[in-house]
Amino acid sequence: MTREETSERLRDILARTLGTSPPDPETDLVASGALDSLALVELLVAVEQEFSIMFAPDELEIERFRSLAALAELVDSHEAPT
């Protein structure tokens, strides 16, 4: 899957879980107030289900969920062939 495809799927998830679609992949979701604890839970669970992945405890850093671009990078790191 290309980064663009990952980003598109994530954009749909963000729209569904946060009710917002960030205008720019670098938009800070925390600073914009879109991502509080409950919203992050919704997002985490939805992303794990959508991409059939499980985030490891050491990946649970807010910086990795702060923007669509950061999240796409995190998801792609799970999907990258080893």
Place this chain on the structure above:
Amino acid sequence: MSIRPLEREDVGAVARLHAEAQPQPAPGATDRLASFFERTLVDSPWADGEVPSLVATDGDSIVGFLGSYVRHMELEGRPVRLACSAHLLTAREVRNQALGALLLRAYLAGPQDVTITDGATREVQLMWERFGGSTAHLQGLVWVEPIRPAALGVHRLAHRVGSRALETALTPVAAALDVPARPILRERSPAVFEVHPADAAAFTAAVGELAQAFALRPAYDAAYLEWLFGQLRRLAAEAPVFPDRVTRGTLEVGVVSASGRTAGAFVCQIRRRGACRVLAAISAEADAPALLAAIRARAEAGRAAAIFGRVEPHLLPALWERRTLLRYGGGRMLVRSTDKELERAPALGRALLTRLDGEWW
């Protein structure tokens, strides 16, 4: 910001974080909290390096915390590692950064068999359920058995305003007010029983026998309970560690026998003119009437004004017969396990999980 296990050197910073979250931290509370966290999270005989407490850090600063209390249980003979999550908090300056959710998610991903929390807020409940856990609603109820309600009201009022003189002055008035209530509130149970004071070893032996009625049950050892009872005595002796907790009474541990056999076991804290707080009331459902009558007898002997305990499924019919009052305690018991039989056990009444196994402080 990242998440890592709590280390001994962190307890002071964690205590300060906790104190800063309180509107009016009591004088000396931070030192007492640091000592409490070190004793119960780092030095507990059941502290488990594989299921550690977690801190969230921002550079050198600790900005989030989740306490981990591991319990040894068994499910139909199979060892079960239960993790009780507590004290989830984040620093004020990062409160809008979803750190609580990340701490909880990291903790739930640990190697424990089942995770619980005992006094959850609505927000934690929503996160917990979304992460796949469930709520044991019945255990969110508190049962109350008034003995001398006016005396309890005066005790609580005096505690709130911090005046023992007020309590002394109002005690005769409360006693007079309680007289008409005596016939209504007197003990009516016909149960015949004996109460034997128990040490950690005797309590462990009694629970080993009584807990056979439950699929999921604690696997206490006397050394752990000796330590736990020591912590409870220490908390009762010092000023409150947590601002929302009133001073606890004298610890009483007992085994109840009826018709020559062990019928129940209990742990409670009895405060003269105040509350008898039940931390554990263990029996088969059929023996609960004798157990509750025994607790009432000890509460009256200690001059407590009311008894408070968490509703447990095995106590419910006896509580109903005794016409105890039920109120919603505010804190929710949440459970999560990938083994759904394990997760459902508390809600189905198949688990013996008392306050001793959760937030006993």
